Amino acid sequence: MIEVLTSAQLNTIQDAGRTHALTLGVSIGGAMDGLALAAGNILVGNARNAAGIEVVFYPFRIRFEADTICAVTGADCSAMLDGRAIPPWWAVRVRAGQVLALSAPRSGCRAYVSVAGGLDVPDVLGARATDMKGGFGGLGGHGLQRGNRIAVCPAARAGCALPDDGIGVNPECALLPREGNVTVRFLPAAEYEEFLPRSRERFMTENWTLSSSANRMGYRLEGAELGMRRPLSLFSHGIVPGTIQVPPSGQPIVQMLDANTCGGYPKIGTVIEADLHLLAQLPIQGHVRFEEVRRDTAIAALRRQHAMLDRLEQEVAAFYA
Amino acid sequence: MKISMAGTGGWLLDMAEGAFDESVQARIWAMARALDATGWCMQAVPGVNNLLVTFDPLVTDGEWASQALREQWAGTVANEVPPSVIDVRVDYGGTFGEDLSEIASWAGLTEEDVIAIHAGGTYRVAAIGAMPGFVYLTGLDSRLAISRRSSPRLRVEKGAVIIGGGHAGVMPCSAPSGWHILGRTELDMFSPCRQDPLLFHLGDIVRFHDSRKDCSE
Numbered sequence: 205m206i207e208v209l210t211s212a213q214l215n216t217i218q219d220a221g222r223t224h225a226l227t228l229g230v231s232i233g234g235a236m237d238g239l240a241l242a243a244g245n246i247l248v249g250n251a252r253n254a255a256g257i258e259v260v261f262y263p264f265r266i267r268f269e270a271d272t273i274c275a276v277t278g279a280d281c282s283a284m285l286d287g288r289a290i291p292p293w294w295a296v297r298v299r300a301g302q303v304l305a306l307s308a309p310r311s312g313c314r315a316y317v318s319v320a321g322g323l324d325v326p327d328v329l330g331a332r333a334t335d336m337k338g339g340f341g342g343l344g345g346h347g348l349q350r351g352n353r354i355a356v357c358p359a360a361r362a363g364c365a366l367p368d369d370g371i372g373v374n375p376e377c378a379l380l381p382r383e384g385n386v387t388v389r390f391l392p393a394a395e396y397e398e399f400l401p402r403s404r405e406r407f408m409t410e411n412w413t414l415s416s417s418a419n420r421m422g423y424r425l426e427g428a429e430l431g432m433r434r435p436l437s438l439f440s441h442g443i444v445p446g447t448i449q450v451p452p453s454g455q456p457i458v459q460m461l462d463a464n465t466c467g468g469y470p471k472i473g474t475v476i477e478a479d480l481h482l483l484a485q486l487p488i489q490g491h492v493r494f495e496e497v498r499r500d501t502a503i504a505a506l507r508r509q510h511a512m513l514d515r516l517e518q519e520v521a522a523f524y525a
Numbered sequence: 526m527k528i529s530m531a532g533t534g535g536w537l538l539d540m541a542e543g544a545f546d547e548s549v550q551a552r553i554w555a556m557a558r559a560l561d562a563t564g565w566c567m568q569a570v571p572g573v574n575n576l577l578v579t580f581d582p583l584v585t586d587g588e589w590a591s592q593a594l595r596e597q598w599a600g601t602v603a604n605e606v607p608p609s610v611i612d613v614r615v616d617y618g619g620t621f622g623e624d625l626s627e628i629a630s631w632a633g634l635t636e637e638d639v640i641a642i643h644a645g646g647t648y649r650v651a652a653i654g655a656m657p658g659f660v661y662l663t664g665l666d667s668r669l670a671i672s673r674r675s676s677p678r679l680r681v682e683k684g685a686v687i688i689g690g691g692h693a694g695v696m697p698c699s700a701p702s703g704w705h706i707l708g709r710t711e712l713d714m715f716s717p718c719r720q721d722p723l724l725f726h727l728g729d730i731v732r733f734h735d736s737r738k739d740c741s742e
Contacts, residue, residue, distance in 0.1 A: 223567065223568075227557075227570055227571075228657060228722055229655060229658055328717050329722065337657070337700055338657040339698065393530060394539065438541075439541050439545070439573035439574050440572050440655070440690075441575040442571075442572050442654060444535050444577070464655040465654040465656075466570075466652065466659075466661075468690070477532065477533045499587050503587075506583060510583070
């Protein structure tokens, strides 16, 4: 078991999300930075889609009630295990009673705590991820609060060969997010051509600011006002994470993992799957630019990410023989 | 039919041509069912006169999928499964229907007229989405086709019976919404741990009943 010592409602149990529940109106959900959670799971010897904790509110502290292995990935949040610093994107052996503490991030904003075996909460509609809107998944559909106790599944592999100082992802590895402003790539979406040419141009040159209302449902961006050739009234239609809607205010909203599954606003583009993790780590008031790409670029980027995770898995395999 | 990219692994098929077309919607339901049975389609999500289709872009070629979808749509005929008829008891107005008077004045009707028109209609579940178990109901009388609120409420309670943008609906959970509130029902629209989480399914027929009248009958 793991006991939550310090937390706030917005810290939640997440996994790879619900891939087959859109037709029920259920969001895909899961880790906003899926790459960080997958890497954390690999580091502790889990399947990539095991459930871990997504931390967005700091300080965050948990106590382990049994010996295990844990990893902290994603945002660099000065992780400490009983006062001993753990480097970013690192996994270490933990003894029963030890306390893991995460502080406000130096870079990024979402940290992921993975534990050998993965967190043991019920599978609801194909995933363990917390769906706050629907009030299910995770720990009773809620965020983590002080005093919560979370069960852990038995570890599939022992990790006997793990060095005393643990293992981690090389800081040079492209899995790690870069500092500063981000550029994310997008594919044009259904109403792309309906925007004024100068608005399309502006969309790609503007340095957009992430507004303070950004959350797991959507990221409102502030900057130039985008205009359409004519007002459009669309019927409600299914949308995917990454969809960039432009409501009549002209300020784009990027729909994220917990977004409504249907929407009615015009869509200028869709952030490519491989770049969603960059947005997930963008802090409030951070800046983002958009770059239009073609589908083959988007697919190549996704393949590259899968290949990086495959390589990490091969490298880690020796420690979990 | 217009087909547009919806990200790396998705196509949005838009069959809308002006007003909502019920016969087109029935073909969309049939196509979604047929796609569920194919190996390559991950999810087929009917919207209102449109259909979102997702697939794994590392396995399925997007251009091939686009062509396959065009061909499949051309050959799709409506093939309806017999719908269920669901009766929904509504407490209209008062604290449960805070927008009733506003809708009445917008429509130039009395509150009782609005209730009678809403409860007198026959609705169909055109699409499911936005929130878990939320249904887009078509069949709303055009006199009540008020557009959405200019600014959405941050919280509309579970069970709220609502209208907006020419559709009717019921809130399956408490969430933000820009639709107008007419009343409240106690029906549980969505339960993730039920064998079938949904109460309403695509194509189902829905009728609303004024709870005061049910009592007096």
